[in-house]
Amino acid sequence: MNLWREVMLVAGKDLRIEARSRVTLYQVLPFGLIVVLLFAFALDPSRGVLARVAPGLFWVAVLLAALLAVSRSFQVETENAARDGLRLSGLDPAAVFLGKAGAIAVQLAVLEVALGAGVAFLYDVELRSVGLLVAAAVAATAGVAATGTLYGVLAAGLRVRETLVPLLLLPVVAPVMLGATRAWEAGLGRAASDGWPWVALLALFATLYTSIGMLAFGSLLEEA
Amino acid sequence: MREDALLHRRVATVVGWSALVSLAVLAVLGLWVAPPDAVQRDAQRLMYLHVPAAWLAYLAFGVTALGSALYLWRRTRSPVWDRIAGASAEIGVVFTALTLVLGSLWGRPVWGIWWAWDARLVTTAVLFFLYVGYLALRRIPGPGRATRCAIAALIAFVDVPIVHFSVDWWRTLHQEGTVFNDELKAQIHGTMAFTLFWGVLAFTLVFVYLLDKRYRLEALEEGRDERELEQAIAERVASGETGPGGAADLVDSGAPR
Amino acid sequence: MTDAGYVVTGWVLTAVVLAGYWASIARRTRRARRTLPPDRTPAPPGETPEP
Numbered sequence: 001m002n003l004w005r006e007v008m009l010v011a012g013k014d015l016r017i018e019a020r021s022r023v024t025l026y027q028v029l030p031f032g033l034i035v036v037l038l039f040a041f042a043l044d045p046s047r048g049v050l051a052r053v054a055p056g057l058f059w060v061a062v063l064l065a066a067l068l069a070v071s072r073s074f075q076v077e078t079e080n081a082a083r084d085g086l087r088l089s090g091l092d093p094a095a096v097f098l099g100k101a102g103a104i105a106v107q108l109a110v111l112e113v114a115l116g117a118g119v120a121f122l123y124d125v126e127l128r129s130v131g132l133l134v135a136a137a138v139a140a141t142a143g144v145a146a147t148g149t150l151y152g153v154l155a156a157g158l159r160v161r162e163t164l165v166p167l168l169l170l171p172v173v174a175p176v177m178l179g180a181t182r183a184w185e186a187g188l189g190r191a192a193s194d195g196w197p198w199v200a201l202l203a204l205f206a207t208l209y210t211s212i213g214m215l216a217f218g219s220l221l222e223e224a
Numbered sequence: 225m226r227e228d229a230l231l232h233r234r235v236a237t238v239v240g241w242s243a244l245v246s247l248a249v250l251a252v253l254g255l256w257v258a259p260p261d262a263v264q265r266d267a268q269r270l271m272y273l274h275v276p277a278a279w280l281a282y283l284a285f286g287v288t289a290l291g292s293a294l295y296l297w298r299r300t301r302s303p304v305w306d307r308i309a310g311a312s313a314e315i316g317v318v319f320t321a322l323t324l325v326l327g328s329l330w331g332r333p334v335w336g337i338w339w340a341w342d343a344r345l346v347t348t349a350v351l352f353f354l355y356v357g358y359l360a361l362r363r364i365p366g367p368g369r370a371t372r373c374a375i376a377a378l379i380a381f382v383d384v385p386i387v388h389f390s391v392d393w394w395r396t397l398h399q400e401g402t403v404f405n406d407e408l409k410a411q412i413h414g415t416m417a418f419t420l421f422w423g424v425l426a427f428t429l430v431f432v433y434l435l436d437k438r439y440r441l442e443a444l445e446e447g448r449d450e451r452e453l454e455q456a457i458a459e460r461v462a463s464g465e466t467g468p469g470g471a472a473d474l475v476d477s478g479a480p481r
Numbered sequence: 482m483t484d485a486g487y488v489v490t491g492w493v494l495t496a497v498v499l500a501g502y503w504a505s506i507a508r509r510t511r512r513a514r515r516t517l518p519p520d521r522t523p524a525p526p527g528e529t530p531e532p
Contacts, residue, residue, distance in 0.1 A: 150379065154372050158364055167360055168376060171353040172383045175390040182394065193397050201390060208382065216375045219296075223368025247499070255492065266484045270491045277495070318502050322495060329491040333484045430499065437506050444513035451516075 003098075006091050010099025015106060017076050024069060024107045032065040032115045040122060050123040055184035058119045059177055063144065065111050067166050069104050070148035074156045083156060083224055093218030097149060101213065105145035112137055128189035136183035136195065139202035143176045146209040153217055156224040175205055240433045246426035253419040261416070270330040272419050276427035277323040278348065283431060284316030285351060288358070289381035292374035306370040307446070309377055310362050311438035315431065317355035323348055343392035350387045354380040365449055 018024050039057045043049050050057075077083045086096055116133075119125065127133065151168045155161040179198040186195025254272035261268035291309030294300045327345065328338045339345065358380065361373050412420060482490075 147379070151376075154361075154376060157368075158366075160360075160364065164357075164360060164364075167353075168357040171350050171357065172379060174350055175383070175386045178390045178394060182397075197393075201386075201393075205386060208386075209379075212379060212382070219371055220375060223371050251492065255488075266488055269488045273491060273495050315502075318498065322498050325494065326491050329487045329494075333482075333487045434503065434506070437503070437510070441506055441510045441513060444510060448513055448516050 003092060003095050006095035007098040007102060010091065010096050011102040011106070012099075014073060014076070014100060014103035018103070018107060023072055024111070028065050028068045028072070028107075029111055029114055031068060032061050032111055033118050035061040035064055036115060036118050036122060051125050052190065054119050054123040054125045055188060055190070056177075056181045057123070058115060058184065059140070059180045061115055061119075062108065062112055062141075063170070063173065063177060065115070066104070066108055066144050066148055067169065069107050069111070070152045070165060070169070071162060073100055073104050073149070074152040074161070077156060083221070087221055093221055094214035096221070097153075097213045097217035098210075100152075101142075101145045101149040101210070104148060105141050108141045108145060109137075112141065125188050127187070129187045129195070132195045132199070133184060133187035135199045136180055136187065136202060139199055139206050140176050140180035140183075142206035143202060143209055144173055146206060146213050147173055150209065150213045150216065150220075153220045153224060156220075176202060179205070236433065236436050239429060239436070243426065243429035243433045246422070246429055250419070250423050250426045253415075253422055258415045258419045264334045267330060267333040268416075270326055272423045274323060274326040274330050275420060276423035277319050277326055279424050280427045280431050281316055281320040281323050281348065281351065283428070284312045284319060284435075285355070285381065285384070287312040287435070288316060288377050292377035292381075295370055295374045296378070303370065303446070306374065307439055307442040308435070309374065311435055311442045313355055313358050313362065313377070315434050315438060317352065317359060319427075320348060320352045320355060324352065341391075342395055343388050346391045347384060347388040351384060354383065365453070 036057065039061070040050060043053065077086065120127070148165075148169055151165050151172075155164045155168070158164060179202045182191065182193075183195035183198040183202070185191035186193065186198075250272065254269050258269065258272070260266045288309045291305040291307075291312065295302065295305035295309065324345075327348075331337050331340065358373060358376055361376050362369070364372075
C-alpha cells in the first residue's frame with residue numbers, strides 16, 4: 001500500500017472513532033467555548049478590550065482544546081492493545097504519524113470554525129482578510145497537530161501522560177501562538193503590519209515538525 | 225582500567241579547584257577591580273554573573289542536544305550519551321533559573337523593570353520550561369527512557385532558535401527597540417571586558433566539573449534503578465503472583481490502570 | 482534597595498545556588514553509593530561505551 005493510502009487508512013480510523021463517539025464534538029468543543037466565555041469574565045467585556053485581544057484569546061482557546069484532542073487521540077490507542085496493533089500492522093510509521101496528525105488537524109479545524117464564530121459573536125470583531133485568516137489557521141493547525149502527535153506518541157504508554165503532554169507541548173508551540181495571533185490580528189484589521197510573513201513562519205514550523213514527526217514516530221511507537 | 229579511573233579523579237579534582245579559584249578571582253574582579261559603569265554604576269557588576277550564567281544555560285542545552293543526537297544515531301548509540309544529556313539538562317535548568325533571576329536583579333536598578341518582553345528574555349524563559357519538561361520526562365523510568373528523552377531534547381533544541389527569531393521579529397515590528405539591546409551591544413572595554421571573559425571561563429570550568437559529578441550520579445542511579453527493578457520482579461515472581469501482565473506492570477510502559 | 486543591595490543579593494544568591502547544587506549532587510551520590518552491593522565498585526564512567 002502506498003504512503004497516501006496508509007495515511008488515509010489511519011486518519012479514517014481515527015475520524016470514524018470520533019464520528020461514533022462524538023467526544024471532540026460534545027466535550028472538547030464545549031470546553032473551548034467555555035474557555036472563550038471565561039476569558040470574558042477575566043477581562044473587561046466593554047467593547048474595546050475583548051475585540052483587541054480576540055485573536056490571542058482565540059488561539060489560546062484553540063491550543064487548550066488541542067491538548068484535549070491530542071490526549072483523546074492517544075487515549076483511543078490504549079484500549080485493546082491498539083498500539084501493539086499499530087506496531088504489528090506493517091504500516092509505515094510515517095504514515096501512522098501523518099494519519100493521526102491529520103485526524104487531529106481535521107478535528108481542530110472544526111473546533112476553530114466553531115470557536116471562531118464564538119469569538120466573532122461574543123467579542124464583536126470584524127473580518128478583514130479571510131484568506132489570511134484561513135491560511136494562518138491551516139499552517140498553525142498543522143504545526144500544532146504535528147507537534148501534538150509527536151509528544152502524544154512519546155508519552156503514549158506512560159501513566160503520567162495526561163499531565164506530561166501539556167507541559168512538553170506548550171513551550172514548543174509558543175512560536176505558533178505568536179505567529180498565529182499576529183497573523184489573525186492583521187486578518188481582523190487590528191495590526192498595521194502584514195500578516196503573511198507570519199503565515200510563512202507558521203508554515204516553516206509545520207513543515208519542520210511534520211518532518212521530525214515522520215522520522216521519529218517509528219522509534220517512539222516501538223518504545224510506547 | 226584502575227589507572228584511568230585514578231587519572232579521571234585527579235583531573236576532576238584539578239578542574240574543581242580551578243573552578244573554585246577562578247570564581248574567587250571573578251568575585252575580586254567583578255566586585256572591586258572592574259570600575260563602575262558610566263551609566264549603570266555598580267549595578268553593572270551583576271552582568272559579570274548574568275552573562276556567564278546565560279552562556280552556561282545555553283551551553284548545557286547544547287550538550288544535552290548533542291548527547292541526545294549521538295544517542296539516537298545508531299553508530300554512536302551508547303548509554304554514555306544518554307547520561308551526559310540527562311546530567312547536562314539538570315545543570316542547565318539550574319543555571320537558566322539563575323540567569324532569569326540575575327537578569328531581574330540587574331534589570332530592576334538599571335531599567336526600573338523586573339522583566340521585559342524582548343527576544344533574549346522570552347527565549348530564556350521558554351528554555352527554562354523546555355528543560356523542566358525534559359526533566360519531568362527523565363524521571364519516568366523504563367526501557368524507552370533514553371529514546372524518549374533524546375527525541376524530546378531535539379524537538380526542544382530545534383524550537384529555541386524559532387522562538388528567538390519570532391519574538392525578535394515581533395519586537396522589531398512593534399518598533400520597541402529595547403534598551404537591553406542597545407546597552408548590551410555597547411562596547412565594553414578593558415577591565416570590564418576582561419572580567420566578563422573571565423566570568424565565562426570560570427563558569428565553563430564550573431560546568432565541566434558539575435557535568436562530571438552529575439554524570440557519575442546519573443550512572444549510579446541508573447544502576448540502582450535497574451537493581452531495584454530486578455529485585456521487584458524477582459519478588460513478584462517468587463511470590464507466585466501472575467495476573468495479567470505479571471511483573472510487566474512494574475515497568476511504566478504498559479496498559480492503563 | 483540601593484544598587485549595592487541588588488548587586489550583593491545577586492552575588493550571594495549565585496554563591497548559594499552553586500554551593501547548594503554541588504552539595505545536592507554530593508548528597509545524592511552518597512545516597513546512591515550506599516545502596517550498592519558491598520563488593521561492587523561502580524564502573525568508571527565515560528571510558529568504554531557499553532554495547
